[in-house]
Amino acid sequence: MKLLTEQKHELEGLTVHTIQTAKYKTNTFILKLNAPLDKKTVTMRALLPYVLQSATESLPSTTKLRTYLDELYGATLQVDLTKKGDNHDITIRIDIANEKYLKDSTPLLQKALALLGDILLKPAVEGDSFLKDIMTKEKRSLRQRIQAVFDDKMRYANLRLVEEMCKEEPYSLHVNGQIDDVEEITGESLYAYYQQVLKEDAIHLYAIGDLQVEEVLQTVKETFTLPKREQKDIEDSITSKDISKVNEVVEKQEVKQGKLNIGYRTNVVYGDRQYFALQVFNGIFGGFSHSKLFINVREKASLAYYAASRVESHKGLLMVMSGIDAKNYDQAVTIIKEQMQEMKQGSFTDGEIAQTKAVIHNQLLETVDTPRGLVEVMYHNELTGKDISIDEYLKHIDAVSKQEIIKVAEKIEMDTIYFLTGTGGEENGEN
Structure with missing residues (x-):
């Protein structure tokens, strides 16, 4: 079963990926810009996509840009930031109706690609500066996004675990940057950084839908004229570390419910032979509702x-997240350690393996059921230089044996225990 075929085309410093499918009634265009995580630029990079999506040269205000999207049969524009290993990715996405399904013949595909090209290459500027009112508004929004993590204690505990675990590594940086650095960003400094992004980032454009490849490529050639590029290669993430002693961190705040988060080094990343065994391992250990953590701890x-685990595929990390009462700290840590030991000893059944593989199958097929999810899955290959199709991925999952799960479990090492607890002794209740 061949799920979907991706074609790649190199066009003047831009890699275009076309995926032809009649599965969706819309066409989706997704730009991915990749650069290494860097303390000096992380906050500017977190601000940049929101400034770019606010206005263009020809649509010089947010209102005008949003009105234009409405005129294109309710097209949607969204931006996002993610960390993939030690890389910091910007995503800009436009979803637009496919004109094949409309009564009139508005060239929506061309208009959407032209708009995406304008957002990336022709932003609204004054001289060598982004517009002051947009800068003010988006800096305020960025502060709110950063603050929101501190207010959400589940997300905050995960952030703090990563900071403690990856202290000397780029991955310790938060995807939205540092609140103390927001104020000093100016329209000029952000514009100078934007010029660097255009020259150095690895840029990928994904086009997904019932579309003609030649029409896409021709329109891209006409609308995406990048400056002379000195593109930097995607960097390998730091994925291993000598652990002589588990780092234990206890932090006190006004919280009703303690957050116990534990970080492990898996020593396995996407593209490694053992990666598929790691995915099955995680499903049995803490990834799903039938997992050991869910059943035994919760x-x-x-x-x-709550008690669950997740894998960071490009950094080689496994994170356990749980919400507990402070009085249960020692017992919870002990039971989590016991579940890991059981995995290393092979104390799980063929039934658990089969159930986990079935859930992974369903999860992946559900993910690739949307254009956005499909691109996220395919983009793993670009970050690693691998070429694993969705079909191959599922075959590799099916082929994982019990012995391979035990072997991958044996490579996993506990790195850091982080506990966020209340200031008044034993707490109960939710936060």
Whole structure:
């Protein structure tokens, strides 16, 4: 079963990926800009996509740009930031109706690509500066996004675990940057950084839908004229570390419910032979509702309001997240350690393996059911220089044996235990 075929085209410093499918009634265009995480630029990079999506040279205000999107049969424009290993990715996405399904013949595909080209290459500027009112508004929004993580204690605990675990590594930086650095960013400094982005970032454009490849490529050639490029290669992330002693961090705040987060080094990343075994391992250990963490920490021992684990595919990390009462700290840590030991000893059944593989199948097929999810899955290959199709991925998952799961478990090392607890002793209840 061949799910989807991706074609790649190199056009003047831009890699265009076309995926032809009649599955969607819309056409989706997704720009991915990749650069290494860097303390000096992380906050500017977090601000940049929001400034770019606010206005263009020909649509010089947010209102005008949004009105134009409405005129294009309710096209949507969204931006996003993610960390993939030690890389910091900007995503700009436009979803637009496919004109094949409309009564009139408005060239929506061309208009959407032209708008995307304008957002990237012809932003609204005054001289060598982004517009002051947009800068003021977006800097305020960025501060709110950063602050929101501190207010959401589940996200905050995960952020702090990563900061403690990856202290000397770029991955310790938050995807939205540092609140103390927002104020000093000016329209001029951000514009200078934007010029650097156009010259150095690895830039990928994904076009997904019932579309003609030649029409896409021709329109891209006409609308995306990049400056002379000195593109930097995507950097390998730091994925291993000598752990002589587990780092234990306890932090006190006004919280009702303790957050116990534990970080492990898996020593396995996307593209490694053992990566698929790691995915099955995580599903049995803490990834799904039938997992050991969920059943033993949350259900049987009633120690946690939630207990789960997730893998960071490009950094080689496994993170356990749980919400507990402070009095249960020692017992919860002990039971989590016991579940890891059981995985290393092979204390799981063929039934658990089969159930986990089935859930991974369903999860992946659900993810690629949307253009956005499809691109996220395919983009793993660009970051690693691999070429693993969705079909191959599923075959590799199916082929994982119990012995391979035990072997991958044996490579996993506990790195850091982080506990966020209340200031008044033993707490109960949710936060």
